[in-house]
Structure formats: structure tokens, C-alpha cells
Amino acid sequence: MPKRVEFPFAHARRISPEEVLAAEQAIQEQFGINSTRRGRPIKNETEKYQSVSIRLHPKVIAWAKSEAEKQGVGYQTIINEALLKLST
Template identity: 50%
Template sequence: MKKAKEFDFSKARRVTAQETLAFKKAIERTFHMKRPSRGRPPKGLDKYRDVHIRLHPKALEWAHTQAKHRGIGYQTFINEILLHRATGGRSYTSSGPHKQ
């Protein structure tokens, strides 16, 4: 008997939500472990606030350049600069405060 090289998915039916739940429970029972939730876990409310600002193109280009030299993201760099200024010169990094 020949093996089918391709499957015609146009004739396949969708799996129902009940079937998906049954599959998930069967996997958990078989392997005795919970399946991980999908997606990135949410950050804490005190971590960051979603803010949208407009920056001059030259300022943004400078931030990109400086961040690239330091090997960090430009938003992280801007955040560190603002925190440094807001805290009176104490140095902050993405992992928290550091004494100079």
C-alpha cells in the first residue's frame, strides 16, 4: 500500500473545544504534569506602565546608537536615562538600583 505524501486538509474537520479539553486532560493524566499555559506571563502592575511619547528623530537616533553600543534595547536605555535623572544621579539598570 502506498503512503500518502500529502493530506487534503480541505476535507478535514476542526477539532471542537470539548475534544481539545479532553486531549489536554488525557495528556495531564498520562504524564502526571500540568501543561504550561500559552503565551508570555503578564508582568506585575508595578513593573512598567504603557506610555506612548513622541521624540525628535535625532533624539531617537541617539538613543538607538547608545543602546546598541551598550547591547541593550533603546527603550531600556531611555528608561535608564530618565530614572537616573529622576533619582538625582543614582544609577539604575533594568535589574534595579545600583550605587556608583
């Protein structure tokens, strides 16, 4: 059995964004496979969240974390949804 040799990544060149796009298009044309982007869908300007820093009472954080665990989401999502309900 031949000895496995590690690829010399230190000497590999970087692939340009154009080459990545060309490869994705070639895969789609040859195999009909669409490369889907990972992560969250892109939001429009009115839906983008704004990063803020806020001090909350520890009871509020504990409540949000317990609700988040029940629902299987993040605690910041729970706080955001509660505030959105109050604003409408």
C-alpha cells in the same frame, strides 16, 4: 515504498477550546507533562502597558537603539526604563 499522501486540511474540522482543554488534561494525567503557555506572563491591571504615539527627536531614538543593542533588548524598553527612572 508507499507514496506519501498529503492530509486534506481543507476537509478537517476545527477543534473546540473544550477539546483542547480535555486533551491537555489527558496528557497531564497520563504522562505528567504540564503544558506551559508561551509568551509573556499575564500582567495585572496596574502593570499593563498603554499604547501611545509620541514624536521623539532622532537622537533620542538613535541613543535608545544603541543602548538596546548593547543590552540585548528592544529600544522601546530602554525608553520606558529611562522614563520610569525619571518618574520616581
